[in-house]
Amino acid sequence: MNNWRKSSYSGPDDGNDCVEIANTPTHVGVRDSKAPAKATLTFPAGAFAIFLDGVKTYSTVTDFARFRG
Template identity: 65%
Template sequence: MDNWRKSSYSGPDDGNECVEIASSPTCIAIRDSKAPAYGTLTLRIEAFRTFVGAVKGAEKEL
């Protein structure tokens, strides 16, 4: 995957302290922006949606 992009929440001071994602028609890949060579986590789109939904649900509980 070549279309890596950083979170819109990454500011100028911490722009290197975030994750990057790349997408294809069937999956989403996630990597550490500080160490992209360490590997990626690849999820099917449905699993990624479930993951994001769980994170958003956990934010509401805080």
């Protein structure tokens, strides 16, 4: 995947640590901006929208981490 984009919410105050996404017409890739050469999650485009809807219920990364266990 090419054309990785970082969230506009990522800025100097948070150390520019964020996830990046890249998309094609059929898939969306997600990676850690601190380790871009490591693992990438790849979702079919429709599944990524469902994933985002699920993540929106968590107000912080800590809340999401608790969910993951």
